[in-house]
Amino acid sequence: MHRCRHSRFTDEAEHRLAPGAQQSATVANPVPGANPDLLPHFLVEPEDVYIVKNKPVLLVCKAVPATQIFFKCNGEWVRQVDHVIERSTDGSSGLPTMEVRINVSRQQVEKVFGLEEYWCQCVAWSSSGTTKSQKAYIRIAYLRKNFEQEPLAKEVSLEQGIVLPCRPPEGIPPAEVEWLRNEDLVDPSLDPNVYITREHSLVVRQARLADTANYTCVAKNIVARRRSASAAVIVYVDGSWSPWSKWSSCGLDCTHWRSRECSDPAPRNGGEECQGTDLDTRNCTSDLCVHNSYTPAPTKTALSPAAASGPEDVALYVGLIAVAVCLILLLLVLILVYCRKKEGLDSDVADSSILTSGFQPVSIKPSKADNPHLLTIQPDLSTTTTTYQGSLCPRQDGPSPKFQLTNGHLLSPLGGGRHTLHHSSPTSEAEEFVSRLSTQNYFRSLPRGTSNMTYGTFNFLGGRLMIPNTGISLLIPPDAIPRGKIYEIYLTLHKPEDVRLPLAGCQTLLSPIVSCGPPGVLLTRPVILAMDHCGEPSPDSWSLRLKKQSCEGSWEDVLHLGEEAPSHLYYCQLEASACYVFTEQLGRFALVGEALSVAAAKRLKLLLFAPVACTSLEYNIRVYCLHDTHDALKEVVQLEKQLGGQLIQEPRVLHFKDSYHNLRLSIHDVPSSLWKSKLLVSYQEIPFYHIWNGTQQYLHCTFTLERVSPSTSDLACKLWVWQVEGDGQSFNINFNITKDTRFAELLALESEGGVPALVGPSAFKIPFLIRQKIISSLDPPCSRGADWRTLAQKLHLDSHLSFFASKPSPTAMILNLWEARHFPNGNLSQLAAAVAGLGQPDAGLFTVSEAEC
DSSP states (O other): OEESOOOOOOOTTOOBOOTTOOOOOOEEEEOTTSOGGGSOEEEEOOOOEEEOTTOOEEEEEEEESOSEEEEEETTEEOOGGGOEEEEEEOTTTOOEEEEEEEEEOHHHHHTSTTTSOEEEEEEEEETTEEEEOOOEEEEEOEEOSSOSBOOOOEEEETTOOEEEOOBOOOEESOOEEEEEETTEEOOTTTOTTEEEOTTOOEEESSOOGGGOEEEEEEEEOSSOEEEOOOEEEEEEBOOOOOOOOOOOOOOTTSEEEEEOOSOTTOOBTTOOOOOSOSEEEEEOOTTTOOOOOOOOOOOGGGSOHHHHHHHHHHHHHHHHHHHHHHHHHHHHHHHHHHHHHHHHHHHHBSOGGGGTTTOTTEEEOOOBTTBOEEEEEOSOOSOSSSEEEOOSSOOSSSSOOEEEBSOTTSEEEOGGGOEEEEOSOTTTHHHHHHHHHHTSGGGTTOOTTSTTEEEEEEOTTOEEEEETTTTEEEEEOTTSSOTTOOEEEEEEEEOGGGSOOOOOTTEEEOSOEEEEEOTTOOOSSOEEEEEEOOBOOOTTTEEEEEEEEOTTSOEEEEEETTOOOTTOSEEEEEOSSEEEEEESSOEEEEEEEEESSTTOEEEEEEEEEEESSOOSSEEEEEEEEEESSHHHHHHHHHHHHHHTEEEOSOOEEEEEESSSOOEEEEEEOOOTTTEEEOOOSSOEEEOHHHHHHOOOOSOEEEEEEEESSTTOOEEEEEEEEEETTSBEEEEEEEEETTTOOTTGGGGOOOOSSSOSEEEGGGGOSSOHHHHHHHHHHHSSOOTTSOSHHHHHHHTTOGGGHHHHHTSSOHHHHHHHHHHHHHTTTOOHHHHHHHHHTTOOSOTTTTOOOTTTO
């Protein structure tokens, strides 16, 4: 056997078409007068294949007898050097045999893609003539992401037919469709009540209670597997009365009764209750009525209520009046105390214009034993006396007012030109001073000294602020603060109900409302504010805007995502569940989305809580529907800890669409022998706008169950949450209410890297000297492409090249974003590999000598 050329071939990317695909027949062209039996005939012909992703495909031809074989693709001969040829001799006939192989790449197919289909065939020669093989068509396989039609939630009565449509995404080869019922494969061969149409719709001939489930359409081909949104199908049963019981015997009041139950059948899965009464009473006939002539004498307890309880009622009324008088007196005292304190504050602050002058560069924090300073002002002061001239938040209505303090010791000079406001009595007058400043619009809702605020003192080395377990952080890169300056910076998470954020039309709040400040401080590099969002980002479904509150309190759009200008003061890296905002101005920010179509969806986190200990017969299940963000989860977990609640099911995510349909919640299959549901309607409902607006916290519904016996501890039922004509989720509850805590660990809050404030090099994963080496190596343009642009591509940040290029150090911007995205669990070795893979001649880029340390 002779091999003309050595090569490696892989069969992994080779995917053959199904039998019956279009192929052309073999064509023979004999030489006149030659023996037709010696014409080449093919033992192996090329077959239709698909190219998956970027993997080349292999085509093979084998013919006997054959002296030469060459491939021709789209009418052009393939170069000889691209053929791999193997020659041998047929063992039975002794005729020469030849096998040829070629590789076809995606790039070759794409050159003619859209004009005609790419095909190849091979031509074999012998002494008697030539023979052409059948044509093999090579196609690029794909499967789009979006379904052309998805199944929708339905509520159907028992034995009614169900049709769930599904049109899979476009793809080559066409996608195969299968259905899942609660993640289990639906097999029509095992269930004659179910079949799938040619259009891929799932049909249930007669709905059964067992058909209540989440249904998902799954499309797959050789490239990918796609899942539609789940459709919640509820099969309900309307209640019907059982036959009346026999009439009871006649009683002393000359009446008898009969009863019936709503149990033939009982209502299930939200079906209607029986109409009418379950008890019927009638007068007995004279023959059945038994009269009793004995009438007991009136006793002391049978006296009229007015005669028995007159003195007690008088004493009760007198007591209530006395309590009311005491409450009124207490209210008057509180009003007087408040007025006195207000007058005392006015004597300390002579010029009340500070309350309206936008006193923004002040960092406010609770006083601590080791730091008597109450407020810190960084900007330069005209003197070190008791006067602060000017405001860092400019006003449009006139010159900056003067801030005059009457206490001569209130402002004392510190080294380095830093000035700190303090007070000799931090527990009384200083608290009033902070309270007065807090009446200004910007400071009104800052939660001082709570878990939703953090602060620190920073210089040119930078640092990081984090609010634990919220996904909110502020990265202050090196040299963002001018050298020689020291800023006290805070980071605050606001409750939506505490901040008035006007939303218009279809706009919805997608992120927490976050403040970082003080506003107006000078920054020479952008800081990066990180926060979660709950939108399903899609350029076709959303218009996303970053809003910032101005000094006057109004909100304005400072960034329209997707339309950023490189020289803009703000820029945003939007990811699946988080956004990273570059800003050179501190302030209050929020991410707002406006739906462009009904396909726009928000992620809702569904959480089920119940009491840890149940001491009464009643048992409450609370179902929370909140934004799928860390900060919203933290608030609910802290609230439930105070209420003594525990998680009873694994959290689920529901995609809530802008369809104006409400969210419904219902409970089913509660065992009537052990529990009784107190829900008077078939389902509870949360209005669409309460959810879509995004400014209401702790949205939830409570289902109250009552135990038949105090010894009952096992609970098994189903709970459904679904949007009408939209996505839905079901929870199968089955646990012991007295000792089952298996879901408690799912919501154990983590520390997110320890302390909320990190200053200097400890705040960064990349050591400072290594960072400087990378910047100095990659900032200068390189003809070989080994510069910051290639690093951005390796880190999948190449969509922001124009923004990076507009900054003095593009590499520093890239490293800052890497720090913001990957702290504290970033893999530094992966970054090192990305930098080392650029081909930089400096092999010691990630090493620091002892002398440099």
